[in-house]
Amino acid sequence: MAIMESMAGADEVLAGIKRNQITGLPPKNLDVFTVKGAGSGKLKITVQASDTVVDNQLLCTVKGIAVVRKTGSAPENINDGTLVFTHTGTTAYTYEDDNLTNGTTYYYRAFAFSDHGVYNWNAENIKSGTPSAIKFWAFTQDFSNGNPDQC
Numbered sequence: 001m002a003i004m005e006s007m008a009g010a011d012e013v014l015a016g017i018k019r020n021q022i023t024g025l026p027p028k029n030l031d032v033f034t035v036k037g038a039g040s041g042k043l044k045i046t047v048q049a050s051d052t053v054v055d056n057q058l059l060c061t062v063k064g065i066a067v068v069r070k071t072g073s074a075p076e077n078i079n080d081g082t083l084v085f086t087h088t089g090t091t092a093y094t095y096e097d098d099n100l101t102n103g104t105t106y107y108y109r110a111f112a113f114s115d116h117g118v119y120n121w122n123a124e125n126i127k128s129g130t131p132s133a134i135k136f137w138a139f140t141q142d143f144s145n146g147n148p149d150q151c
Helices: 002-014
Strands: 031-039 041-046 053-056 058-059 061-073 082-088 093-097 106-114 128-130
Touching: 002 031, 031 106, 031 128, 041 061, 041 082, 041 106, 061 093
Parallel strands: none
Antiparallel strands: 031 041, 041 093, 053 058, 061 082, 061 106, 106 128
16 A cells, blocks of 8 residues: 555656656757758758767767658758658768759758657758759860860
């Protein structure tokens, strides 16, 4: 009976807090996060995160990175947009996002997450890119006339 009374006391103290609430520190901002044009209707996204270490003490272990895409404005949270990919681990990862519309700006937000499921929500992890058609430039060269003043 004493155990049940103790649990009831804990319920009062923890009122309003979820029992399964995740605790811990979020990972630091990404080490690498770029969005670059990759041709017509394509953008190339590169991400990399590392564990958070301060004074040789491990504070947070990175489990992975989730990247969300949205048009019009940057994603506010991990459910605000389309999940483009989730990469696990701390190695650099590059993904080619294709089937995009040329001339449309796409906003990407990267959410690094820890091995405890805590996400980094920092707005510095937001980038944008606009795919465009590849432009080819052509010229003709006349090798019959060697005088540069007449070319």
